[in-house]
Amino acid sequence: TRRYSITLLPGDGIGPEVISVAKGVLSLAGSLEGIEFGFQEMPMGGAALDLTGVPLPDETLSAARQSDAALLGAIGGYKWDKNEKHLKPETGLLQLREGLKVFANLRPATVLPQLVDASTLKKEVAEGVDLMVVRELTGGIYFGKPRGFSSDQNGEEIGFNTEVYATSEIDRIARVAFETARKRRGKLCSVDKANVLEASMLWRRRVTAIALEYPDVELTHMYVDNAAMQLVRNPKQFDTIVTNNIFGDILSDEASMITGSIGMLPSASLGEKGPGLFEPIHGSAPDIAGQDKANPLATVLSAAMLLKYGLGEKDAAERIEAAVLHTLNRGFRTGDIYSDGNTLVGCKQMGEEVLKSV
Amino acid sequence: TRRYSITLLPGDGIGPEVISVAKGVLSLAGSLEGIEFGFQEMPMGGAALDLTGVPLPDETLSAARQSDAALLGAIGGYKWDKNEKHLKPETGLLQLREGLKVFANLRPATVLPQLVDASTLKKEVAEGVDLMVVRELTGGIYFGKPRGFSSDQNGEEIGFNTEVYATSEIDRIARVAFETARKRRGKLCSVDKANVLEASMLWRRRVTAIALEYPDVELTHMYVDNAAMQLVRNPKQFDTIVTNNIFGDILSDEASMITGSIGMLPSASLGEKGPGLFEPIHGSAPDIAGQDKANPLATVLSAAMLLKYGLGEKDAAERIEAAVLHTLNRGFRTGDIYSDGNTLVGCKQMGEEVLKSV
Ligand SMILES: CC(C)[C@H](C(=O)O)[C@@H](O)C(=O)O
Ligand SMILES: CC(C)[C@H](C(=O)O)[C@@H](O)C(=O)O
Numbered sequence: 001t002r003r004y005s006i007t008l009l010p011g012d013g014i015g016p017e018v019i020s021v022a023k024g025v026l027s028l029a030g031s032l033e034g035i036e037f038g039f040q041e042m043p044m045g046g047a048a049l050d051l052t053g054v055p056l057p058d059e060t061l062s063a064a065r066q067s068d069a070a071l072l073g074a075i076g077g078y079k080w081d082k083n084e085k086h087l088k089p090e091t092g093l094l095q096l097r098e099g100l101k102v103f104a105n106l107r108p109a110t111v112l113p114q115l116v117d118a119s120t121l122k123k124e125v126a127e128g129v130d131l132m133v134v135r136e137l138t139g140g141i142y143f144g145k146p147r148g149f150s151s152d153q154n155g156e157e158i159g160f161n162t163e164v165y166a167t168s169e170i171d172r173i174a175r176v177a178f179e180t181a182r183k184r185r186g187k188l189c190s191v192d193k194a195n196v197l198e199a200s201m202l203w204r205r206r207v208t209a210i211a212l213e214y215p216d217v218e219l220t221h222m223y224v225d226n227a228a229m230q231l232v233r234n235p236k237q238f239d240t241i242v243t244n245n246i247f248g249d250i251l252s253d254e255a256s257m258i259t260g261s262i263g264m265l266p267s268a269s270l271g272e273k274g275p276g277l278f279e280p281i282h283g284s285a286p287d288i289a290g291q292d293k294a295n296p297l298a299t300v301l302s303a304a305m306l307l308k309y310g311l312g313e314k315d316a317a318e319r320i321e322a323a324v325l326h327t328l329n330r331g332f333r334t335g336d337i338y339s340d341g342n343t344l345v346g347c348k349q350m351g352e353e354v355l356k357s358v
Numbered sequence: 359t360r361r362y363s364i365t366l367l368p369g370d371g372i373g374p375e376v377i378s379v380a381k382g383v384l385s386l387a388g389s390l391e392g393i394e395f396g397f398q399e400m401p402m403g404g405a406a407l408d409l410t411g412v413p414l415p416d417e418t419l420s421a422a423r424q425s426d427a428a429l430l431g432a433i434g435g436y437k438w439d440k441n442e443k444h445l446k447p448e449t450g451l452l453q454l455r456e457g458l459k460v461f462a463n464l465r466p467a468t469v470l471p472q473l474v475d476a477s478t479l480k481k482e483v484a485e486g487v488d489l490m491v492v493r494e495l496t497g498g499i500y501f502g503k504p505r506g507f508s509s510d511q512n513g514e515e516i517g518f519n520t521e522v523y524a525t526s527e528i529d530r531i532a533r534v535a536f537e538t539a540r541k542r543r544g545k546l547c548s549v550d551k552a553n554v555l556e557a558s559m560l561w562r563r564r565v566t567a568i569a570l571e572y573p574d575v576e577l578t579h580m581y582v583d584n585a586a587m588q589l590v591r592n593p594k595q596f597d598t599i600v601t602n603n604i605f606g607d608i609l610s611d612e613a614s615m616i617t618g619s620i621g622m623l624p625s626a627s628l629g630e631k632g633p634g635l636f637e638p639i640h641g642s643a644p645d646i647a648g649q650d651k652a653n654p655l656a657t658v659l660s661a662a663m664l665l666k667y668g669l670g671e672k673d674a675a676e677r678i679e680a681a682v683l684h685t686l687n688r689g690f691r692t693g694d695i696y697s698d699g700n701t702l703v704g705c706k707q708m709g710e711e712v713l714k715s716v
Pocket of ligand 2 (some may be wrong): 195196225451452587607
């Protein structure tokens with residue numbers, strides 16, 4: 001048996017419900033593949049704020065660091081929305097990404113044939129969409145300094161942030177993106193605003209340089225405003241997209257909504273070495289928290305990404321992915337992806353159905 | 359007769375073709391409403407680069423400044439794509455916006471019943487969409503300093519830009535947005551990334567403060583990543599959106615593509631006083647330039663915005679808008695909006711049909 005330690009970060013809202021399902025699925029898929037997991041649950045986000053006064057307690061970060069991978073549910077909620085910046089759940093998430101040095105955020109957006117009707121896009125536009133956004137996650141305007149509030153020469157208050165990238169930051173995310181594209185359909189589109197921003201000019205220059213190492217991958221460049229349009233016009237044109245932190249935040253959310261089923265979409269955040277962070281792309285959905293209505297499949301598929309990208313356990317990962325598809329084929333649907341003729345189930349029962357298919 | 363001087367900036371690609379149509383429509387609609395125009399054509403963008411070596415000659419800027427309004431076709435093309443930054447057509451456009459101090463960019467995205475099929479969104483999602491993006495146009499990361507290239511403490515090259523907003527910059531764009539919302543359906547959604555960026559925190563604080571002056575307008579706030587999703591999920595939820603320069607660049611392009619007919623969409627850029635700048639939101643489309651294939655209606659509708667927002671000539675503006683609708687109702691379509699059962703026409707004939715309907 002192979003043994004791995006997993007830090008579970010249930011977080012807020014529907015987080016605990018979906019993490020509980022994913023934990024069960026991980027355990028079963030693992031045991032069928034000769035893998036044993038040690039789980040440690042740690043507080044994070046609003047839950048940590050209530051318990052300890054900070055959104056990312058030191059104990060949580062060091063537990064995650066010492067484990068083989070971390071699986072996060074969701075963070076945030078109305079209750080903490082008015083908190084000062086350093087006491088926001090979101091700040092805990094940014095600290096976790098920084099603390100784990102997970103600079104590469106992989107966010108697939110796939111339209112499953114079973115769920116094509118969930119998209120607001122016409123069927124012929126949505127069907128077959130299968131793209132991956134590789135978002136830089138620990139640099140750019142999210143972390144750039146100087147930042148803050150000050151006053152300008154007229155004594156007026158200003159708020160400011162710095163978008164900044166260094167060569168090595170661009171090079172390493174570019175390499176992850178080229179490697180990702182190589183394992184997919186061999187097409188990489190780098191998105192920037194190089195017609196206006198110096199940070200983007202350097203980005204484009206470095207991505208173009210790194211492309212020499214990957215002659216088998218076809219590289220194109222696109223401005224971010226055009227990318228936002230093209231995702232709506234013809235999302236099928238994309239295979240792998242690589243972009244900076246803030247553009248990736250916007251475009252990956254747009255891409256996910258194009259699938260119409262954001263309750264299905266996982267993500268992986270990876271560093272050079274050390275544990276990765278895996279989480280569904282949906283939020284904490286406080287309006288349905290605790291009502292057994294959440295779709296746990298995004299977290300279950302995040303657990304599959306954890307196995308594949310975090311632990312190199314491809315067989316167990318594929319076992320989970322197949323179980324999810326099988327469960328959908330058997331007609332089980334949570335409310336967010338429900339359509340006529342299927343069986344409406346809650347979060348728990350969806351988990352039980354997946355377990356039957358693992 | 360009322361007299362106005364208009365600076366025409368045909369620019370590059372399809373720019374000259376669409377400007378020529380819009381000029382004819384402006385003249386006729388004006389003469390029917392007792393307005394006389396003096397037109398002055400000036401070089402701008404790539405055309406100016408070829409002619410004078412700079413993308414915005416001083417003569418062009420001062421002509422525009424001294425006129426009552428400026429109407430721009432489009433700028434840019436493959437030929438100048440590799441130019442250094444200060445010799446790019448885009449740089450000329452940014453200099454023009456800065457030079458005219460047009461800080462408020464109004465970009466409507468409307469789905470006309472005649473063109474609902476052009477959208478990639480399902481009919482029930484697209485029909486009835488009628489929103490306005492109010493984008494801050496002369497501040498933020500587009501113009502913020504410091505910017506440039508340098509090396510960090512490790513001697514590595516960095517590229518950097520500054521996202522910065524001062525109170526007065528936010529206040530004035532917020533007021534334009536509230537005034538705009540008041541004349542529409544009374545709903546304003548301010549889009550920012552206040553959970554991460556200090557510049558956005560100040561933005562949210564000031565927009566909230568200015569809202570006190572507009573108790574009749576309903577203000578909501580949304581994060582930019584969520585806004586990118588909501589535009590796909592349910593664009594009808596939006597009336598007026600106000601946001602910063604870079605988020606506005608991205609979201610207004612996304613919104614325009616949701617209509618499916620970007621060849622139809624105009625824009626207005628306005629300052630505190632002085633001439634406004636009016637332009638179609640589409641680009642220079644070098645692939646179809648000079649082939650009489652371009653859709654001139656976005657520029658014609660930009661001329662209508664020029665009359666309405668730039669000159670306060672509402673009747674003439676509405677005459678043009680009605681003529682465009684009438685032309686569509688008579689079944690005339692350029693290639694970009696063509697569908698079965700209609701009459702395919704080129705740029706010139708579309709112009710002639712609009713003239714018949716003015
Ligand atoms: C919660 C927020 C700070 C976060 C981000 O902007 O990165 C979220 O939107 C995401 O995409 O994971
Ligand atoms: C051409 C470019 C500089 C410009 C911008 O980014 O503002 C364009 O995309 C626009 O939206 O008008």
